[in-house]
Amino acid sequence: MEKTLVLVKPDGVQRGLIGEVIARLERRGLRLAAAKFIAVSLELAETHYAIHKGKPFYDGLISYITSSPVMAMAWEGPNAVAAVRQTMGATRPTEAAPGTLRHDFALEIGRNLTHASDTVENGEKEVALWFKPEELVDWPREIDRWVFEK
Ligand code: IDP
């Protein structure tokens, strides 16, 4: 099953929006596969955001993500990566579509509430970076056949 990494970033945690993010993903029909509430180490932050190293916002991004705990989750389902990106909305909240999390709860690109993997390949890599294999729960959900066609 396709998996994607979701982080409720420090602003979402501080603002009490963990439940809102989870509720929207649950309602969409995605299935939770793993979750943990953690303080992000500098090492993990730098590995996770390695692709952005050298960009003007990199230092601010690293201090943002390590400033307060995050809620890290793996969600799964058919087209999970695309579905979650769509539910999050565009990176810049003022460009995010109404009804998306970033539109509904954020204003600034540097405080945009969530992270979600951007490709299927990165979904696999990021889930493996944030979770040990034994932390992933493979479970049959009673309603799966009413949400997943196959
Ligand atoms: P994404 O989170 O939508 O995948 P990316 O381009 O991968 O967006 O950027 C990672 C994160 O870096 C963004 O979510 C945002 O928090 C931060 N970021 C990206 N561009 C800027 C910027 O121009 N200023 C401040 N922060 C930025």
Ligand code: MG
């Ligand atoms: Mg990204």
